[in-house]
Every structure is written in structure tokens, then in C-alpha cells.
Amino acid sequence: MSAGKTSFYEHNYQELETLLETHAINPKSASLLFRHHYKEKKLSPCEHHNLSKAARSYVAENFDFSLPEIDYVHESTDQTVKLLVKLKDDQKVECVLIPFQNKYTICLSTQVGCAMKCSFCFTGTQGLKRNLETSEIIGQFILAWNWLEKNRPDDHQLKNIVYMGQGEPLHNFSAVKKASEIFLDQHGMSLGIQKITVSTAGYLPGLKRWNEEMPGVNLALSLHSVIEEKRNKLIPINQRYSLQEVMDYIDTIPLARKQYVIYEYLLIKDFNDTEEDAHATGAFLKGRQAIINLIPFNPFPGSDFERSTDESILRFQKIIETYNLPALIRTTKGDDILAACGQLNTKSPGNNSKAVQ
Numbered sequence: 001m002s003a004g005k006t007s008f009y010e011h012n013y014q015e016l017e018t019l020l021e022t023h024a025i026n027p028k029s030a031s032l033l034f035r036h037h038y039k040e041k042k043l044s045p046c047e048h049h050n051l052s053k054a055a056r057s058y059v060a061e062n063f064d065f066s067l068p069e070i071d072y073v074h075e076s077t078d079q080t081v082k083l084l085v086k087l088k089d090d091q092k093v094e095c096v097l098i099p100f101q102n103k104y105t106i107c108l109s110t111q112v113g114c115a116m117k118c119s120f121c122f123t124g125t126q127g128l129k130r131n132l133e134t135s136e137i138i139g140q141f142i143l144a145w146n147w148l149e150k151n152r153p154d155d156h157q158l159k160n161i162v163y164m165g166q167g168e169p170l171h172n173f174s175a176v177k178k179a180s181e182i183f184l185d186q187h188g189m190s191l192g193i194q195k196i197t198v199s200t201a202g203y204l205p206g207l208k209r210w211n212e213e214m215p216g217v218n219l220a221l222s223l224h225s226v227i228e229e230k231r232n233k234l235i236p237i238n239q240r241y242s243l244q245e246v247m248d249y250i251d252t253i254p255l256a257r258k259q260y261v262i263y264e265y266l267l268i269k270d271f272n273d274t275e276e277d278a279h280a281t282g283a284f285l286k287g288r289q290a291i292i293n294l295i296p297f298n299p300f301p302g303s304d305f306e307r308s309t310d311e312s313i314l315r316f317q318k319i320i321e322t323y324n325l326p327a328l329i330r331t332t333k334g335d336d337i338l339a340a341c342g343q344l345n346t347k348s349p350g351n352n353s354k355a356v357q
């Protein structure tokens with residue numbers, strides 16, 4: 001970044017307006033800038049005829065528009081795309097584009113590594129290196145949008161955002177909140193609040209703040225077991241904030257009529273995929289506005305766990321359904337490039353890797 005400049009992508013709309021106003025520039029210029037950089041996703045400076053000369057020079061002198069770089073692109077046979085993104089300090093994170101009916105969901109990283117150290121997770125093996133800045137979260141989206149426009153021009157719509165990449169999003173609360181405000185802002189990308197999902201391992205202080213400050217955003221909880229001893233082994237933060245404590249809080253969050261909390265359940269062979277586990281899970285969630293995503297574990301190099309058999313996965317699903325709960329078996333999109341959940345790690349380019357742009 002150039003000396004004395006801040007990243008344009010660090011500011012939400014209100015902050016940008018205030019900055020402009022403080023420098024005696026018409027604050028309405030903020031709407032032209034948001035439209036240009038977020039709605040139209042242009043990377044070049046805004047030349048709109050309504051943008052005053054003073055506004056243009058202020059922007060040129062004070063804002064930096066540089067983005068992280070795409071280091072590698074890994075394209076899966078199922079059309080999932082994993083982008084390895086290089087940050088300004090050469091750290092790397094990944095974001096994943098998941099196709100669905102000619103549209104894409106983007107899975108964003110929020111930290112370099114992760115402090116939660118979940119035992120099934122490739123990212124967790126790295127420990128936390130640092131939080132991402134807002135501009136680095138926004139940067140993943142803009143890079144991905146431009147990559148799609150260039151490489152898959154017929155189906156480049158990015159319609160949903162999930163914070164499920166590297167890191168515990170609620171452990172980097174401020175940056176994730178501000179990035180979400182930018183995604184939601186009506187002057188720019190104008191995404192609907194229901195198009196954003198934040199996923200947590202159960203980091204309760206962050207969850208409380210999120211509910212208070214970003215009400216209405218979808219929530220996903222990494223469940224993986226309702227038996228506390230097993231969950232302690234999978235998700236160490238459970239020893240600090242027990243599942244029961246987290247669920248007691250989730251139960252107080254008001255949900256719209258058709259809004260559901262997503263419970264992610266990774267199925268690990270002979271560990272949490274037995275009939276007893278399935279019944280315990282069904283009984284625990286029964287009566288809640290819940291969708292259970294069953295995810296067959298995808299082994300990664302060095303992992304102690306194995307994928308459940310197809311038979312066990314189907315049996316688990318059937319048992320959950322007897323409790324009147326929807327249980328979806330999530331196809332493991334991208335598992336040939338290690339882009340499936342809990343497998344993000346910046347060291348593993350797959351066979352389909354290409355140096356880009």
C-alpha cells in the first residue's frame with residue numbers, strides 16, 4: 001500500500017461519507033464511489049461526470065485500491081473453484097466458489113489459520129497467524145467476481161456469501177462485521193441479509209455480539225456431535241463454551257418464519273456416525289427451526305479420522321428424519337482439490353492447479 005493511504009475497501013458507507021464531509025467534499029460522492037467499485041465492481045478510478053474535481057483528487061491522494069493477488073486457481077471437476085489468495089505480507093488464504101444452478105456461493109476466509117484447533121480441520125493444524133482486515137475479506141470477493149467474469153462469463157453471478165473458509169469468523173468480529181455491512185449496503189452490492197451466512201464453532205462471546213449487532217444474518221453452527229465428550233474432542237472451544245450453553249443462547253435468537261439455523265455435522269467413521277449418535281442428535285434438535293447438513297468427512301494428509309461409509313451416512317440421515325428434521329447430505333464439492341469444509345490449507349495445490357491470472 002502506498003504511504004499515507006488507506007485501503008478504500010476498509011470503509012463502510014457511513015465512514016466514507018464522514019471522511020468526505022470532513023474534507024469539505026460533497027458526501028453524496030460516496031454513493032458514486034460505492035456504485036462504481038461495488039455495484040459495477042470496477043477496478044479503475046471512478047470517472048463519473050458528477051464526481052467533482054476535488055473528490056477525484058481526494059480519492060487519488062488518500063485511498064489505495066490495491067487488492068490481494070490470486071496466486072493459484074484450482075478448478076475441480078465438479079466446477080468448484082478454489083482461489084489461493086496472496087496477501088500483502090505474503091500470507092495465503094483461500095476462498096472457494098461453489099456452483100449451484102449457474103450461480104455461485106462464495107466461501108470466504110476470515111483469518112490466516114485459526115485458533116480453534118478443531119481436530120478434524122486442516123486449517124486448525126496451522127494455529128492462528130493473524131486476523132484478516134476488512135479489505136482482505138472484501139478483496140477475496142472482488143477477485144473471485146473478476147475471475148468468474150473473465151473465465152466463466154456466462155455464469156458469473158455470485159449470489160451468496162458464507163463465512164466458512166479459514167478461521168472462526170466471530171473471532172475476527174469487527175472486520176467481518178464491516179465487510180458484511182459493505183456487502184449489504186444498498187449503494188453497492190446490495191446483497192439481501194438472508195444471502196449471508198456466518199458459521200461458528202460455538203465461540204459464544206462473538207455469537208452474542210453478532211446477534212446484537214447484525215440481527216437477521218443466517219447462522220450455521222458446527223455441531224459434529226451433541227455428546228459433550230465427543231464434541232470436546234472435535235472442537236476444543238466446547239470445553240470453554242459448552243454446546244448446551246451455546247444452544248441456550250441460540251434458542252433466544254428470534255428467527256423469521258422460514259429461517260433456519262444450519263447445523264453442520266461432519267460424519268466420521270465409527271466416531272460420531274453410529275445409530276446412537278443419530279438418535280441423540282435427532283432428540284437434541286427436535287422441535288427447533290433446524291436444517292442438518294450431513295457432511296461426509298474428507299480425509300486430508302495426516303488426519304486420524306476416516307470418512308463414514310455411504311451406508312452409515314444414509315442410516316444417519318434416515319434416523320434424523322424420524323425426528324421431523326430436514327437432514328441433507330451435502331455433496332462434498334471440491335474434495336478433489338481439498339476445498340471441502342475443514343480442508344482449507346494453503347499448502348496443498350491439487351493436480352488441477354494453475355498459476356493465474
Ligand code: SF4
Binds near residue numbers: 114122168200
Ligand atoms: S473448523 Fe473452522 S473453527 Fe475449527 S479450526 Fe477449522 S477453521 Fe477453525
